[in-house]
Amino acid sequence: MSSKGHKAEEPWQGFHGPNLGVAIELYEEYSKNPEAVEEELRELFEIWGPPPSDVQSQTQSQPIADSVASVASPDMVRKTVNAVKLADMIRRKGHLVSDINPILKNEQPSHLLELEHYDLTEDFLKTVPVDMICPNAPAHVKNGLDAINYLKECYTKTTAFEFNHVQDLEERDWLIKMVESGMYLPNLTKQQRLNLLKRLTQVEGFEKFVHRTFVGQKRFSIEGLDMLVPMLDEAVREVVHEGTQHVLIGMAHRGRLNVLAHTLNKPYKMIFSEFLHAPSKDSDPSGGSKGINGWTGDVKYHLGADRQIREENTAEATVSLANNPSHLEFVSPIVEGYARAAQEVRTSKGFPEQSVSKAYSILIHGDAAFPGQGIVTETLNLSRLKGYQTGGSLHIIANNNIGFTTETYDSRSTTYASDPAKGFEIPIIHVNADDPEACFAAIHLAVQYRKRFKKDFLIDLIGYRRFGHNEMDEPAVTQPGTYGIIRKRPTVRKIYADQLTAKSIVEDAYGDQLDKEVQDHLQAQYDDVIANKSNKIKEMTPPDVVVNGLPRVKTSVPFETLKEINDQLLEWPETFSANTKLEKILKRRLQSFDENGKIDWALAETLAFATILHDGTPIRLTGQDSERGTFAHRHLVLHDRENDQVHTPLQTFDKANASFAVYNSPLSEQAVVGFEYGYNVQAPETLVLWEAQFGDFANGAQVMFDQWISAGRAKWGQKSGLVVLLPHGYEGQGPEHSSGRVERFLVLAAENNWTIANCTSAAQYFHILRRQAKILEKDAVRPLIIMTPKSLLRNQVVASTHETFTEGEFLSVFEQEGLGSNAANVERIVMCSGKIAIDLADRVQKNADDNWDWLHIARVEELYPFPKKQIRELFARYTNLKEIVWVQEEPKNMGAWPFIESRIREITPVGTAVSYIGRTHRSSPAEGDPVAHKKEQERIVTESLTRKQ
Numbered sequence: 031m032s033s034k035g036h037k038a039e040e041p042w043q044g045f046h047g048p049n050l051g052v053a054i055e056l057y058e059e060y061s062k063n064p065e066a067v068e069e070e071l072r073e074l075f076e077i078w079g080p081p082p083s084d085v086q087s088q089t090q091s092q093p094i095a096d097s098v099a100s101v102a103s104p105d106m107v108r109k110t111v112n113a114v115k116l117a118d119m120i121r122r123k124g125h126l127v128s129d130i131n132p133i134l135k136n137e138q139p140s141h142l143l144e145l146e147h148y149d150l151t152e153d154f155l156k157t158v159p160v161d162m163i164c165p166n167a168p169a170h171v172k173n174g175l176d177a178i179n180y181l182k183e184c185y186t187k188t189t190a191f192e193f194n195h196v197q198d199l200e201e202r203d204w205l206i207k208m209v210e211s212g213m214y215l216p217n218l219t220k221q222q223r224l225n226l227l228k229r230l231t232q233v234e235g236f237e238k239f240v241h242r243t244f245v246g247q248k249r250f251s252i253e254g255l256d257m258l259v260p261m262l263d264e265a266v267r268e269v270v271h272e273g274t275q276h277v278l279i280g281m282a283h284r285g286r287l288n289v290l291a292h293t294l295n296k297p298y299k300m301i302f303s304e305f306l307h308a309p310s311k312d313s314d315p316s317g318g319s320k321g322i323n324g325w326t327g328d329v330k331y332h333l334g335a336d337r338q339i340r341e342e343n344t345a346e347a348t349v350s351l352a353n354n355p356s357h358l359e360f361v362s363p364i365v366e367g368y369a370r371a372a373q374e375v376r377t378s379k380g381f382p383e384q385s386v387s388k389a390y391s392i393l394i395h396g397d398a399a400f401p402g403q404g405i406v407t408e409t410l411n412l413s414r415l416k417g418y419q420t421g422g423s424l425h426i427i428a429n430n431n432i433g434f435t436t437e438t439y440d441s442r443s444t445t446y447a448s449d450p451a452k453g454f455e456i457p458i459i460h461v462n463a464d465d466p467e468a469c470f471a472a473i474h475l476a477v478q479y480r481k482r483f484k485k486d487f488l489i490d491l492i493g494y495r496r497f498g499h500n501e502m503d504e505p506a507v508t509q510p511g512t513y514g515i516i517r518k519r520p521t522v523r524k525i526y527a528d529q530l531t532a533k534s535i536v537e538d539a540y541g542d543q544l545d546k547e548v549q550d551h552l553q554a555q556y557d558d559v560i561a562n563k564s565n566k567i568k569e570m571t572p573p574d575v576v577v578n579g580l581p582r583v584k585t586s587v588p589f590e591t592l593k594e595i596n597d598q599l600l601e602w603p604e605t606f607s608a609n610t611k612l613e614k615i616l617k618r619r620l621q622s623f624d625e626n627g628k629i630d631w632a633l634a635e636t637l638a639f640a641t642i643l644h645d646g647t648p649i650r651l652t653g654q655d656s657e658r659g660t661f662a663h664r665h666l667v668l669h670d671r672e673n674d675q676v677h678t679p680l681q682t683f684d685k686a687n688a689s690f691a692v693y694n695s696p697l698s699e700q701a702v703v704g705f706e707y708g709y710n711v712q713a714p715e716t717l718v719l720w721e722a723q724f725g726d727f728a729n730g731a732q733v734m735f736d737q738w739i740s741a742g743r744a745k746w747g748q749k750s751g752l753v754v755l756l757p758h759g760y761e762g763q764g765p766e767h768s769s770g771r772v773e774r775f776l777v778l779a780a781e782n783n784w785t786i787a788n789c790t791s792a793a794q795y796f797h798i799l800r801r802q803a804k805i806l807e808k809d810a811v812r813p814l815i816i817m818t819p820k821s822l823l824r825n826q827v828v829a830s831t832h833e834t835f836t837e838g839e840f841l842s843v844f845e846q847e848g849l850g851s852n853a854a855n856v857e858r859i860v861m862c863s864g865k866i867a868i869d870l871a872d873r874v875q876k877n878a879d880d881n882w883d884w885l886h887i888a889r890v891e892e893l894y895p896f897p898k899k900q901i902r903e904l905f906a907r908y909t910n911l912k913e914i915v916w917v918q919e920e921p922k923n924m925g926a927w928p929f930i931e932s933r934i935r936e937i938t939p940v941g942t943a944v945s946y947i948g949r950t951h952r953s954s955p956a957e958g959d960p961v962a963h964k965k966e967q968e969r970i971v972t973e974s975l976t977r978k979q
Contacts, residue, residue: 053107054081071108110158112148113174117163117181119143121206122194124185125460131431132464133494133515143182166210184209188462189472195452201483205457205475214475218467220535226466227530228544229260230523233288235548236298240287243556244305246502250331252285253496255428256522257469259285261491262293262392264470265424268477269390270339270347276372277349280365281394282358283331284428284495286351294335294351298555304330306563323747325572328355334746352708353746355737358399362409363701364738365391367708369420376648376716379686386421386484394426397447397490398433405733408701410454413486417652417693418705422480425451425488429463430495435508448490456486463493464522494519572744572781575809579782579895585800587641589836591685593623595640596633598683606677608668616665628829631819632663634792637835638799639666639680639690642717647803648688649680652695652706653721653755660723660757663823666692695720699730703754707738710752714811717803718752725756725770725817726955732774739813740778751811753802758788758817759865760919760967762960769920769955770817772893776929779894786894788817788864788926790844793830794891797840817864827868842892843900846871850886856908857884860974861901861934862917863893863926869971870917884977893926902937913943917974919967921952947974 059066060075067075123142130136141147145155158174160167164181171180185191191209196202208214218226233256240249252258266277281289290296334353340346352368354361372389374382393409400406412418427448433441444450448458457479461472469491476487494516498505506513520528527541571577596619602608608616622629629637639649654660657667668677680690695702703720710718722728728735742748756770775786785802789795795816802814822828846867850856862870867889874882888904890897905911914934918925927946935944948970957963 053111056104056107057081071111109150109154110162112150113155113158113163113178116143116145116148116150116178120178120181120185121191124182125190125192128186128190128460129188130190130460130462130490130492132462132492133512133519134431143186145178164210166207168212181210184212188465188468190460192448192452192458192460196455196457198455198483201457201479201485204482205479208475208478214471214478216467216470216474218470223530223535226260226470227523227526227536227541229263229292230256230466230526231541231544231548232292233259234521234523235545235552236288236291239549239552239556240305241497241501243302247305248329248331248500248502249287250283250285250500251497252288253521254430254494254516255285255463255491257463257466257493258394258426258428258491259288259292260466261426261469261473261489262289264473265390265392265477266293266339266349268474272477272481273345273387274390275345275347276369276389277347277392278365278368278372278389279349279351279392279394280354280361281351281428282354282361282396282399283356284396284430285394286331286354289351290333290335294337294349296335298552299559301330302556302559303563306559324743324745325570326741326744327570328353328745332356332745353742353748355745357733357737358396359403359405359409360700360704360733360737362393362395362405363412363704364708364711364734365393366409366412366418366420366423367705367710368712369423370418370705371709371712371716373420374689374713376689376713378689379643379683380681380689381691382648382650382689386419389420390480391420391423392426393423394428395447396433397427397429397431397438398436398441400427400447401442401444401450402433405700405704407450407453408696408698409704410451410456410486411696411698412701412705413454415693415696417691417695418702421484423486424476424480425456425486427488427490429490429492431492432495432509432512434499435503435505437509446490448488451486451488454486456488458488458490460490460492463491464525466522466526496521573809576743576782576812578810580785580801580805580810580812581808583801583804585797585804585839586836587637587800589623589832591641591644592637592832592835595637595644595683595685596620596623598685599636599640599679601683602668602677602679606668606675607670607672608677609671612665612668623832628826628831629792629796629835630826630829631792631795631823632659632665634796634830634835635664635799636666636680638796640683640685642800642803643680643686643688643690645803646687647806648713648716649690649719650706650709650716651692651719651721652702653719654695654697654723654727656721657692657694660721661820661823699727700734703728703731703734704738707734707750707752710750711742711748714749714751715807717799717806719755720752721755721818722757722770724767725758726766726768728754728756728770735775736778740775740783743783743812744781749809749811750813751802751806753799753814753816755816755818757820759820759822760956760963761821762957762963762967764958765954765956769924771924771955772815772817772926773920773924773928775815776894776926779929782812782895784813784815784894785892786815786817787892789891790822790864790867790889791828791830791834793834793838794840794844796830796835797838801840819865822865822868825868827871840891842890842897843904844889844891845904846874846887846889849874849882850908852883853908854910855883856886857910857912858886858915858977859905859908859911859913860885860887860915860917861890862887862974863890864919866917866919866970869967870974873971873975885975890926890930893930896930896933898933898937901934905937905939905942911939911942913945913978914938915945915947915974917946917970918948919970920955921949922946923951924955 056067057075064072120143127136152175155175155178156173160171160177163174163177167177167180171177193202193205237251237253291301332355334351337349339349352361352365369389369391373386374384376382429447431438451458459472461468472489476489479487496516530536531538619633621627622633658665666680706718706720758770760768787798805811870887916927918927938944
């Protein structure tokens with residue numbers, strides 16, 4: 031109540047009768063001369079502002095004057111105000127003095143909440159009405175003193191709250207009411223308490239068994255945060271009971287094996303097999319999820335899993351833990367993409383229909399990583415954007431108060447690990463991980479908040495790490511004091527068992543009995559694995575469906591269909607008034623289907639999208655400025671010049687049979703690429719495209735390309751058909767925004783893991799998009815990386831005739847027309863890819879009268895998989911070939927040359943030279959001076975087209 035922007039009438043509503051009159055009189059004095067009242071009242075009135083009219087009207091029917099002073103003195107009003115300030119301070123700052131850390135005492139100054147600090151006494155507080163201090167207090171709270179003590183119980187024990195940064199008044203009032211009324215607290219039955227103790231025993235027992243059985247093997251144990259597993263259990267139970275069909279979990283490696291074993295029900299046998307490096311005969315340890323198992327595999331604490339569950343009186347639901355390599359928080363946007371895809375229905379035209387109740391994402395963060403990795407805030411920023419929101423995620427910080435060996439004071443500049451969430455107005459609960467029932471209460475409040483407000487919620491689960499970062503570390507080397515405390519600390523299982531014993535819920539020996547039963551069960555599972563283990567080593571080769579490459583599919587479309595679709599896309603509502611200039615440009619597309627018309631790049635893309643939608647395949651396109659296109663070429667979303675309403679023809683044309691979604695993304699690459707990858711994995715029937723504003727912006731998402739998109743299938747069997755569009759080409763714009771860094775994608779290319787293309791005609795682009803759409807749900811699907819043009823977008827040289835759309839297909843090698851017809855005369859074949867091919871073609875055309883019989887030019891449109899067969903056949907046609915030249919714009923250590931040189935040499939006819947023409951080795955992708963660029967580009971083209979004497 032003491033922050034500006036809070037509902038002004040709340041504090042005024044706390045006064046009644048004469049007290050209200052005195053308060054108003056004091057405010058009137060303050061408004062005339064602030065110095066006339068005490069400093070504390072000045073501060074308070076500055077925050078409160080003037081009393082609302084409905085409050086003032088309560089005093090207008092009776093004179094205040096001298097009679098009031100005899101009832102309520104200014105000192106009484108001041109103390110009453112102080113009582114309200116104390117209550118407000120407990121709500122806002124109680125977390126600073128709370129008991130939320132199980133191993134470290136809170137050293138924050140306690141005077142914040144002392145009565146003396148506010149010039150209050152217990153006797154005075156007894157005279158203050160409860161409603162003024164805590165209107166939501168339960169019945170046993172009888173006066174102001176009770177209310178203050180009750181608020182301390184609410185806000186300063188093993189659960190602490192931070193809601194003051196939540197600006198929405200309805201949300202904040204609801205949160206305060208839930209806490210102060212006690213409505214969020216679980217009323218656990220005896221059986222529920224027994225179940226909780228059993229679960230804690232299983233969690234601890236698993237770690238103890240693995241610790242002594244597999245000595246020194248890494249497992250990144252959960253111990254110190256054991257309550258994480260029961261909390262996940264409870265969250266899953268609650269949301270599935272509410273009708274959620276998909277619960278999608280992302281987490282790093284800390285505690286992951288325990289979550290797999292208990293939340294995901296991964297068999298102990300399978301986990302033990304992974305520790306033994308000897309798969310059992312009846313289980314595959316690769317743990318792949320969302321597809322066939324990978325062939326190279328991954329370490330056990332990176333693997334994901336799926337679990338089918340059915341709660342009583344609910345439909346079947348799926349709980350999934352996402353695969354996650356050692357990049358901690360980078361899985362977060364991927365899981366959000368899973369959730370968004372699971373929430374949407376894409377079978378009809380228009381935007382997909384979204385129901386946020388269908389899927390719930392839970393993201394488990396590390397306390398060092400949450401403030402330390404920028405991907406966290408990028409992901410939080412997606413949470414309320416229309417193209418990315420999922421109706422609220424549950425964030426849990428698995429807070430063990432340390433990084434690898436790094437203390438909190440060296441890893442963050444904030445009081446709490448959770449503080450970055452405040453910037454996104456996310457409610458925060460800090461809870462002591464050694465208070466199991468408080469942890470359950472936190473989960474209940476989080477789930478109810480999401481259900482009501484459809485927004486993110488964060489639980490800071492504060493515990494410790496019983497062992498080192500991994501089980502080969504000795505943590506006392508760097509944290510001797512902390513680990514002296516931890517080694518004397520009983521486990522949460524023991525603490526909770528003792529609590530239940532003290533309450534006579536269980537007998538003294540019950541906890542030990544449970545522990546023995548768990549250990550006996552684990553031992554039996556282990557013995558069974560030993561008895562049935564297989565020493566067979568899994569074959570580390572891709573399956574045939576991957577090795578054999580993409581299937582050949584028909585991508586041509588009849589002329590009549592293309593023309594009809596084009597006409598429909600240009601039929602806008604009569605009430606819609608597009609930008610005048612843009613309308614003229616777009617209406618010219620009608621002429622593209624005239625007898626000698628050609629289809630340019632932008633129209634080819636639009637027609638590809640439209641025909642894909644016509645075939646029943648949904649499309650999702652996102653990127654920075656993708657609605658219009660960075661280079662003002664696309665214009666998929668039109669804006670009414672009169673009222674700024676929008677019209678998206680691809681969502682409304684008659685022949686559409688699936689949804690079309692296009693969004694301008696936030697200025698983020700890492701999170702958005704991760705989100706789109708996750709969306710595509712969860713919705714494999716959808717053509718999902720991400721476009722960089724400029725190709726080099728993909729740099730900002732390198733982890734996603736390295737760890738997931740390029741290798742996810744080999745590691746986890748996780749299929750993806752994501753399309754990545756990277757504007758690429760040297761136009762003299764400097765080092766940045768020239769190169770899409772194709773060399774980085776080629777370095778990662780192996781095992782047919784993705785397709786990398788650099789198309790030079792509108793028809794080629796049309797066919798490769800349609801090919802990708804047709805293979806989406808086939809086992810051979812893989813991501814598609816396309817270097818797209820910038821200056822060529824409006825170049826008529828790349829425009830294509832009707833026949834190439836209606837009869838053609840994508841060609842991995844595209845030969846330049848008008849050259850190479852007389853095979854016996856060809857001495858040089860220039861091979862190239864992308865925009866440089868157009869520069870070469872332009873020079874040849876301008877000098878058409880020259881003798882070009884000695885030359886042929888071939889464009890490698892598909893750089894990977896390298897089209898060895900087609901190029902070998904091309905070389906074989908020219909029996910007098912003397913040299914093969916690779917020409918590129920990029921520096922010699924960049925572009926395709928480092929990848930392609932050995933492959934060309936391997937298939938070059940004996941006696942034929944192989945050479946390179948292009949820029950020399952550079953550390954920077956391009957020149958910064960446009961004059962220097964033009965000169966260098968001229969040299970490359972001239973040298974490539976000059977016959978050796």
